[in-house]
Amino acid sequence: MNQTIFGCYLQTLVLFLVAITHAVRISYDGYKVYQVTPRTRVEADLLREFEEDIHFDFWSEIRAVDFPVDIMVAPGAQEEFEDFLDNQNLEYTTIIENVEEKIQEEDSRQRRQVRVDRGNVTFTEYMRHDEILAYIEQLTVDYPSIATTEVIGKSFEGRDLTVIRISSGASNKSIIFIEAAIHAREWIAPPVALYIINQLVENSNYTNMYEDIEWVIFPVVNPDGYEYTHTDARLWRKTRSTATICNGVDGNRNFDFQWMVTGASSWQCSETYAGRSAFSEVETQAVKNFFDSHRGRIKLFIDLHSYGRLLMFPWGYTSDPPSDFEELQSLGERVNDAITSVRGTNYTVGTAISILYPTSGGSRDYAKAVGGIDLSYTIELPAGGNAGFNPDASEIIPVVTEIWEGIKVFYDYVVEKYVNGTKTV
Ligand SMILES: *[C@@H]1O[C@H](CO)[C@@H](O)[C@H](O)[C@H]1NC(C)=O
Ligand SMILES: *[C@@H]1O[C@H](CO)[C@@H](O)[C@H](O)[C@H]1NC(C)=O
Ligand SMILES: *[C@@H]1O[C@H](CO)[C@@H](O)[C@H](O)[C@H]1NC(C)=O
Ligand SMILES: *[C@@H]1O[C@H](CO)[C@@H](O)[C@H](O)[C@H]1NC(C)=O
Ligand SMILES: *[C@@H]1O[C@H](CO)[C@@H](O)[C@H](O)[C@H]1NC(C)=O
Ligand SMILES: [Zn+2]
Numbered sequence: 001m002n003q004t005i006f007g008c009y010l011q012t013l014v015l016f017l018v019a020i021t022h023a024v025r026i027s028y029d030g031y032k033v034y035q036v037t038p039r040t041r042v043e044a045d046l047l048r049e050f051e052e053d054i055h056f057d058f059w060s061e062i063r064a065v066d067f068p069v070d071i072m073v074a075p076g077a078q079e080e081f082e083d084f085l086d087n088q089n090l091e092y093t094t095i096i097e098n099v100e101e102k103i104q105e106e107d108s109r110q111r112r113q114v115r116v117d118r119g120n121v122t123f124t125e126y127m128r129h130d131e132i133l134a135y136i137e138q139l140t141v142d143y144p145s146i147a148t149t150e151v152i153g154k155s156f157e158g159r160d161l162t163v164i165r166i167s168s169g170a171s172n173k174s175i176i177f178i179e180a181a182i183h184a185r186e187w188i189a190p191p192v193a194l195y196i197i198n199q200l201v202e203n204s205n206y207t208n209m210y211e212d213i214e215w216v217i218f219p220v221v222n223p224d225g226y227e228y229t230h231t232d233a234r235l236w237r238k239t240r241s242t243a244t245i246c247n248g249v250d251g252n253r254n255f256d257f258q259w260m261v262t263g264a265s266s267w268q269c270s271e272t273y274a275g276r277s278a279f280s281e282v283e284t285q286a287v288k289n290f291f292d293s294h295r296g297r298i299k300l301f302i303d304l305h306s307y308g309r310l311l312m313f314p315w316g317y318t319s320d321p322p323s324d325f326e327e328l329q330s331l332g333e334r335v336n337d338a339i340t341s342v343r344g345t346n347y348t349v350g351t352a353i354s355i356l357y358p359t360s361g362g363s364r365d366y367a368k369a370v371g372g373i374d375l376s377y378t379i380e381l382p383a384g385g386n387a388g389f390n391p392d393a394s395e396i397i398p399v400v401t402e403i404w405e406g407i408k409v410f411y412d413y414v415v416e417k418y419v420n421g422t423k424t425v
Helices: 003-023 041-048 075-087 099-110 129-142 189-202 204-210 223-231 282-293 325-343 363-369 393-419
Strands: 032-037 056-058 069-073 091-096 147-154 160-166 174-180 213-218 298-306 310-313 348-351 375-381
Touching: 032 075, 069 075, 129 147, 129 160, 129 189, 129 223, 147 282, 160 189, 160 282, 174 189, 174 393, 189 204, 189 213, 189 298, 189 375, 189 393, 204 213, 213 282, 213 393, 282 363, 298 363, 298 393, 310 325, 310 363, 325 348, 325 375, 325 393, 363 375, 375 393
Parallel strands: 174 213, 174 298, 298 375, 310 348
Antiparallel strands: 032 069, 032 091, 056 069, 147 160, 160 213, 310 375
């Protein structure tokens, strides 16, 4: 074989491999989800050992003892894992026998015959990234005096990283910044962001809410990953930047504060891979640049995730409480009370480290420590009612409407503290 023919052959092979890896949806056939409930710290530590193993995918994070943790396990590792659980006398149940069947079921229930009309929003289905952008662009056409969009960067694959600003009257006001879907598979997060946008802009009851405050909402931080979960791999979490063995970085471990210090991985195939350096990802850079260019104005930062029903504030990396712990805890509890008043949904409120194992390099800690945003929260939204990764589409409305009540409490507090200057918490 001469070199040209060999080169040609190689190229064809590469194209073929690229084609099959892109055309075939990743199957989770035979994958099981176990729910393990550690009863002691020792048992919880035992589970942690599996976090780095590529056969294991932690759907919910390990919390303090006596809280169940959902772990998806690849077929080849199940027997050994069950033996391990039995030998260690760990309490567990199987909550999903075959993840692929679950996804197919979800697909057949949720697959849309028609796309959402360009420019419209829906809360009865999960929208694609282009539909989300079309909706917020339409708002700037329909409500030009209050809504504007801004592209704050391009994703690794070249998608627009678009935020919407909602504001009237004066410029240079205090900002509430809300972001969603830095983790691609957490599908319930963008609808929450969209509902906040929808109520602020389209419900005339709330026109006062953007007179004294500017809202900036970033509905899909990681659009490449988000689209990939729709087209290729439903359970993709990371960005889609390429690397030598495994693609993608955990955007919520990629921020330059205590980067790679704890609860993050340097192994590129890990679900919590922190990246080859802090801010290696263009998506996290875009958030950083936004913080930088609005320094001093952003008063509240909210990062939307799923799942867990958790309302967490800094720190994630140290158990030393922040100096304003009382304020953050008390505000979190007031927000939770408002959410609970709707239909009883109860969030656990506290510092991230008091609820989860230590993590570092996330946007919440960065926002407070480096971004100078005192009020910084992560919201882990509820799980699906019937053991899926995310709520069934029929559960979007109940989730987004109850969160909205909590958002109003956040808003009132920011106004009291930074606009009216009468802090009451
Ligand atoms: C899309 O929105 C327009 C106006 O906002 C409305 O007239 C139309 O009925 C909507 N279409 C759908 C399918 O909801
Ligand atoms: C606006 O508020 C009124 C009074 O609370 C309520 O009856 C009405 O349903 C609200 N409208 C919308 C669109 O939410
Ligand atoms: C804008 O607001 C920030 C923070 O409130 C303040 O430091 C800055 O001086 C203001 N700039 C202008 C032009 O008013
Ligand atoms: C909510 O959960 C907390 C513990 O996280 C508990 O103390 C409280 O009683 C619960 N509230 C409701 C309304 O269930
Ligand atoms: C802030 O002050 C304005 C004007 O005095 C008042 O109408 C509004 O209710 C106050 N808002 C909050 C949340 O305290
Ligand atoms: Zn997440």
